[in-house]
Amino acid sequence: xxxxxxxxxxxxxxxxxxxxxxxxxxxxxxxxxxxxxxxxxxxxxxxxxxxxxxxxxxxxxxxxxxxxxxxxxxxxxxxxxxxxxxxxxxxxxxx
Numbered sequence: 001x002x003x004x005x006x007x008x009x010x011x012x013x014x015x016x017x018x019x020x021x022x023x024x025x026x027x028x029x030x031x032x033x034x035x036x037x038x039x040x041x042x043x044x045x046x047x048x049x050x051x052x053x054x055x056x057x058x059x060x061x062x063x064x065x066x067x068x069x070x071x072x073x074x075x076x077x078x079x080x081x082x083x084x085x086x087x088x089x090x091x092x093x094x095x
Contacts, residue, residue: 051078
């Protein structure tokens, strides 16, 4: 007996939605975009800088380390990211 909410070998109820979002993310992965941004003004406001860094990491894959779940949760409501990516992250983000 497992503690899974679904039968072994079958996809979870939200798997089809997850697969569709993954396909879109894979398509967008190669489309990285990063303009030359002067971050000196942003760095003066730690919250604004953290939000900007998270948006760059999520939207364009521009980061130098993994995204911390705690930081993502902290700024979740302030993030301006693609709705499909936000929905996917909400599925995999620990509660």
